[in-house]
Each structure stands twice: as C-alpha cells, then as structure tokens.
Amino acid sequence: MSEATKKRVAVLISGRGSNMASLIEAAKEPGYPAEIVVVGSNRPDAAGLEAAKEAGLQTFAIDHKEFGKDRAAFDSALSAELKKHDVELVVLAGFMRLLTPGFTEEWEGRLINIHPALLPSFPGLNTHARALETGVKLHGATAHFVTSEMDVGPIIMQGAVPVLDDDSEQTLAARVLEVEHQIYPEALALVAAERTEINGMRVTVVGSDDLDDDLIAPTV
Ligand code: GAR
Numbered sequence: 001m002s003e004a005t006k007k008r009v010a011v012l013i014s015g016r017g018s019n020m021a022s023l024i025e026a027a028k029e030p031g032y033p034a035e036i037v038v039v040g041s042n043r044p045d046a047a048g049l050e051a052a053k054e055a056g057l058q059t060f061a062i063d064h065k066e067f068g069k070d071r072a073a074f075d076s077a078l079s080a081e082l083k084k085h086d087v088e089l090v091v092l093a094g095f096m097r098l099l100t101p102g103f104t105e106e107w108e109g110r111l112i113n114i115h116p117a118l119l120p121s122f123p124g125l126n127t128h129a130r131a132l133e134t135g136v137k138l139h140g141a142t143a144h145f146v147t148s149e150m151d152v153g154p155i156i157m158q159g160a161v162p163v164l165d166d167d168s169e170q171t172l173a174a175r176v177l178e179v180e181h182q183i184y185p186e187a188l189a190l191v192a193a194e195r196t197e198i199n200g201m202r203v204t205v206v207g208s209d210d211l212d213d214d215l216i217a218p219t220v
Contacts, residue, residue, distance in 0.1 A: 006035040007192040010087040012078075012095040013041050017048020018177065019093035019114055019184055024055050026185030034192035038085045040078070042097050058085070064097060075103035091188055092146065101148035109198065111146040112191060114184045116176050118142060118158055123151030128172045131163060139163050139172060141180040143187035145198065154203045156187040156196060 009027075011020045020039060027036050039052035044061040052059050060081055067074040074097075082090060092113040104111060117127035119142040131139040140160035147153040159179035163172060190196050190205055197204045 001031050001033060003035060006033055008037045008086055008088045009034045009091055009188070009192065010082050010085060010089075011036055011039045011052075011091045011093050013039060013046055013048040013093050014043050014096040015046055015048060015094050017046065017051055017094065019180055020048050021051060021055075022181035023091065023093065023185055023188060024052070024057070026189070032185075032189060032192075034089065034188055037087065038082075040081060042074070042078075042095070048094075071098065071100050072102055075100045079103060079106060089188070089192060091184075093184070098150060099146070104146055104148045108147070109145065112156065112187065113144055113146045113151075113153070114180050114187075115142045115144065115151050116173070116180065118160060119144060119151055119155060128169045128176065132167060132169060132172065137163055139176060141176050141183060143184050145203070154198045154201050156190060156203050157183045159183045 011023055013020050017039075024036060026032055027034055036057060038058045038060065039049065040060045040062065041049050042062060042064040044063050046061070049059045049061060062074065062077050062081060064074050067077070088110060090107050090111045092111070095113075115123070115127070117123070117131065118138065118140045121136070122130050128139070138160045140158055142158045143156045144153040145156065159182060161175045161179055193207075195205050195207050197206050
C-alpha cells in the first residue's frame with residue numbers, strides 16, 4: 001500500500017507506551033493501512049515518548065498541568081497540534097485524560113481507544129482488581145470508538161482471557177495486555193481501511209482484505 005493511501009494516525013499516550021509499540025510494529029508492515037505520523041502525550045516525561053523518538057517518529061507533549069482545570073483549553077491545544085500534522089485518525093493508547101465533548105465530537109468516528117476490560121464491564125480505573133473482586137471468569141480488552149461518555153462507545157473488537165484461580169492483579173494485567181497488543185493493531189487496521197460501519201452502538205466489519213480473520217473474531 002502506498003504511503004499516500006495510508007491513513008495518517010496520531011497515537012496519544014500518558015505512560016510506558018506498550019500499546020503504542022505494538023502499533024508501531026504493526027505499521028511497519030508494507031500493507032498496513034495506517035501510518036503513524038506523530039506520537040503525543042499530556043505528560044512530557046512519558047517513557048513512551050522516548051521509545052517513539054527512538055523509532056524515528058515525531059513526538060509532542062502538551063503538559064495538561066499548564067492548563068489548570070481548563071480541560072477545554074487543553075483539548076483545543078491538543079486538537080490544533082493534531083491538525084498541524086494533518087492527522088486523520090487519533091488513537092488513544094493509555095492516554096489517561098478525560099476528553100471534553102468538544103474534542104470527542106470534533107473527532108467523532110476518527111477517535112479510538114483501548115480499554116483493559118470487556119466493556120461495558122469495568123469502565124474506569126483498576127479494572128483488573130475489580131475483575132478479581134467480582135469473581136468474573138472471563139476478562140479482557142476492548143477496542144472502541146470514543147464518544148463523549150468515558151469508556152462507552154461502539155465496540156470494534158474485544159479479546160477475552162480466562163481469570164485463573166491463582167491470578168494476582170499483576171498476572172491478570174499481563175495476560176490482558178497481551179490481548180491488547182493483539183487486538184489494537186487489528187482494530188486500527190479495520191478503521192484505517194474504512195472497513196468499519198457504525199450503526200448506533202454496533203460496529204460491523206465490511207468488505208474483505210488480507211487481514212487475519214482469526215483476529216477479527218473474539219479471542220477466547
Ligand atoms: C493499557 O492497559 C491500556 O489499556 C490502559 O492503560 C494501559 C496503558 O499501557 N488504558 C486505560 O486504562 C484507559 N482507560 P501502555 O502505556 O503500556 O499501552
């Protein structure tokens with residue numbers, strides 16, 4: 001696929017950036033329909049920014065602390081920066097910042113997130129501890145379009161893992177993270193290739209290409 005037809009993607013992170021790394025790796029594939037043109041963070045010290053630079057990518061940081069409580073001003077600055085890079089899709093990868101409706105509406109249909117739980121179970125933080133506390137036998141990760149409500153939005157893809165009797169929060173988190181790294185590049189590929197259709201809360205995959213169909217089905 002030529003660079004000209006690939007979707008221009010920004011990845012936004014707040015921390016270590018392991019999901020970002022899996023997206024960077026996937027995007028190296030010549031047939032991958034997205035090109036990561038920039039990695040941004042609300043934390044100038046995010047470890048993932050260094051990794052992105054080492055991978056030869058452009059980066060930016062907009063420190064949310066400089067905006068105090070003014071979330072809308074932070075979001076406007078973020079949006080302006082994304083536009084400078086002619087970004088077509090915005091991919092949240094451990095971006096731990098609530099976005100205002102102004103931002104989510106502006107980027108609606110072009111903004112996706114990965115969440116470490118099988119939504120609509122366990123939105124918000126501490127998902128692995130809550131999965132253990134409630135005794136669910138399956139846990140996992142969800143790639144979804146972002147709407148103005150946190151961790152609610154049309155689901156593109158989910159991957160499930162078993163919860164084992166001897167799991168700790170850490171072992172469960174590690175098992176889920178593997179699934180995140182598997183489904184997020186696949187979900188981005190579907191969106192970038194314009195193979196997702198949103199009808200209310202349902203996303204259907206249309207058309208066909210050479211994506212691995214095993215990965216499009218839930219991985220249980
Ligand atoms: C990931 O587990 C991601 O799903 C989660 O933060 C972690 C970031 O790790 N995101 C959320 O909880 C968003 N609600 P990473 O920086 O190594 O990708």
